[in-house]
Amino acid sequence: MFLTLEQICVNYPGAPAPAVNGVSLQLAAGQLGVLIGPSGSGKTSLLRAIAGLEQAQSGRISLDQVLLDGPGIRVAAEERRIGMVFQDFALFPHLDIAANIGFGLHQASRRQREQRIGEMLALVGMEGSEEKYPHQLSGGQQQRVALARALAPQPRLLLLDEPFSSLDVELRERLAHDVREILKQAHITALMVTHDQLEAFAIGDVVGVMQSGHLQQWAAPYDLYHRPATRFVADFIGHGVLLPGQLIERDGRQVVSTGLGDLHDVSAAALAQIHAHGRDRQRFDVLLRSDDIVHDDASPFTARIVRKSFRGAEFLYTLQLASGQELLALVPSHHDHAIDEWIGIRLDVSHVVTFPL
Numbered sequence: 089m090f091l092t093l094e095q096i097c098v099n100y101p102g103a104p105a106p107a108v109n110g111v112s113l114q115l116a117a118g119q120l121g122v123l124i125g126p127s128g129s130g131k132t133s134l135l136r137a138i139a140g141l142e143q144a145q146s147g148r149i150s151l152d153q154v155l156l157d158g159p160g161i162r163v164a165a166e167e168r169r170i171g172m173v174f175q176d177f178a179l180f181p182h183l184d185i186a187a188n189i190g191f192g193l194h195q196a197s198r199r200q201r202e203q204r205i206g207e208m209l210a211l212v213g214m215e216g217s218e219e220k221y222p223h224q225l226s227g228g229q230q231q232r233v234a235l236a237r238a239l240a241p242q243p244r245l246l247l248l249d250e251p252f253s254s255l256d257v258e259l260r261e262r263l264a265h266d267v268r269e270i271l272k273q274a275h276i277t278a279l280m281v282t283h284d285q286l287e288a289f290a291i292g293d294v295v296g297v298m299q300s301g302h303l304q305q306w307a308a309p310y311d312l313y314h315r316p317a318t319r320f321v322a323d324f325i326g327h328g329v330l331l332p333g334q335l336i337e338r339d340g341r342q343v344v345s346t347g348l349g350d351l352h353d354v355s356a357a358a359l360a361q362i363h364a365h366g367r368d369r370q371r372f373d374v375l376l377r378s379d380d381i382v383h384d385d386a387s388p389f390t391a392r393i394v395r396k397s398f399r400g401a402e403f404l405y406t407l408q409l410a411s412g413q414e415l416l417a418l419v420p421s422h423h424d425h426a427i428d429e430w431i432g433i434r435l436d437v438s439h440v441v442t443f444p445l
């Protein structure tokens with residue numbers, strides 16, 4: 089693996105708990121990793137430890153087979169060849185774009201520097217901007233220049249800390265896709281921190297969810313969404329709700345029975361997960377996402393609409409069962425029902441995910 093972290097801990101003096109607590113993860117060369125998690129969960133601290141700006145008190149960090157941090161070893165930040173892009177662009181306002189991008193290229197000849205600046209501007213789609221100044225550029229353009237500047241000295245790894253958070257939502261989405269393409273085209277290995285799940289999914293080959301210094305799961309976006317490893321991840325990613333379930337045999341088949349009907353499509357992986365619950369494996373919680381609940385007038389199960397929000401193609405309904413439990417359901421927006429109306433619902437769960445009680 090290109091980047092390997094093993095059991096990294098970061099403790100700030102006087103803090104009651106470690107900011108980063110035993111985090112291990114790996115990135116292959118050219119892979120894009122993203123860390124998400126609530127405020128204060130340790131994402132920035134982890135990034136700074138990788139950059140060498142914060143001391144990891146224990147654990148090992150290696151990059152391209154070289155140990156950067158480990159017992160008795162600490163490679164200085166400026167020798168790690170790690171580039172960083174921050175939220176606030178941090179371009180030098182008094183330098184033109186060429187000088188900003190060329191800032192880290194002191195060892196290159198003038199010709200090499202000009203060539204590299206030209207290549208970097210082309211990479212981020214800003215050819216011909218050499219003589220402009222940062223204040224003449226939009227926020228998105230400034231962030232492209234910041235990316236070009238970080239990539240110019242050919243870092244072995246790029247770290248991005250909330251690079252889009254000061255941009256408006258529409259621009260963020262576009263820039264997130266562009267940045268993924270730019271990094272892939274340049275075969276850069278990168279680790280990014282964001283608050284925004286959709287951004288994480290749009291950019292990351294692998295996404296990690298942090299909570300209280302721990303890395304709860306490190307997985308492909310699809311697996312994070314469909315096979316969350318912990319209740320925290322299930323809730324944090326896609327607002328899953330949990331419904332009591334039970335493994336029973338019906339007509340010779342093992343099914344998961346819930347208050348909203350049986351789930352027949354129980355994969356071997358789901359059964360293994362249920363068996364791993366141990367002691368009380370007959371009863372557990374089943375994860376339901378908004379796209380697992382289908383509006384069906386013919387269904388014997390009904391729920392009351394408590395809230396609804398229009399999302400264009402769909403409504404996101406908050407539903408309440410007779411038991412009082414709330415569920416979220418995405419319903420095509422041509423089904424426009426009123427608040428307090430009872431509608432028929434049916435479960436259509438393609439991945440059964442369970443958690444022990």
Ligand SMILES: Nc1ncnc2c1ncn2[C@@H]1O[C@H](COP(=O)(O)OP(=O)(O)OP(=O)(O)O)[C@@H](O)[C@H]1O
Nearest residue numbers: 100101103107125126127128129130131132133134
């Ligand atoms: N320099 C510091 N000195 C002491 N404590 C710090 C320092 N930097 C961060 N912390 C604490 O470490 C914990 C993790 O902070 P960190 O900034 O890494 O989290 P984060 O997940 O990046 O948060 P956010 O999403 O709000 O940026 C928090 O409790 C924070 O208060």
